Amino acid sequence: MKCYVCAREGKDSDAVAVCIVCGMGLCMRHAVRTETEVWQGGYPFPARKRQKKIPRILCPDCNAAYEEE
Numbered sequence: 096m097k098c099y100v101c102a103r104e105g106k107d108s109d110a111v112a113v114c115i116v117c118g119m120g121l122c123m124r125h126a127v128r129t130e131t132e133v134w135q136g137g138y139p140f141p142a143r144k145r146q147k148k149i150p151r152i153l154c155p156d157c158n159a160a161y162e163e164e
């Protein structure tokens with residue numbers, strides 16, 4: 096898979112990650128890795144793991160959308 100953001104800019108980079116929200120491929124430069132304590136989208140993580148932070152990979156667009164909340 097290729098990085099969608101790079102492809103949009105006319106570049107060609109191999110994807111190393113996938114945005115968990117929209118599913119687009121992301122290269123190292125565009126993958127945004129953040130951690131959250133509670134996942135609000137109903138993703139089926141086991142409830143007993145709630146105390147642990149959950150790492151997630153987002154694309155720049157989705158990350159911006161979540162930070163606006």
Ligand SMILES: [Zn+2]
Nearest residue numbers: 098101122125
């Ligand atoms: Zn990229």
Ligand SMILES: [Zn+2]
Nearest residue numbers: 114117154157
């Ligand atoms: Zn995304």
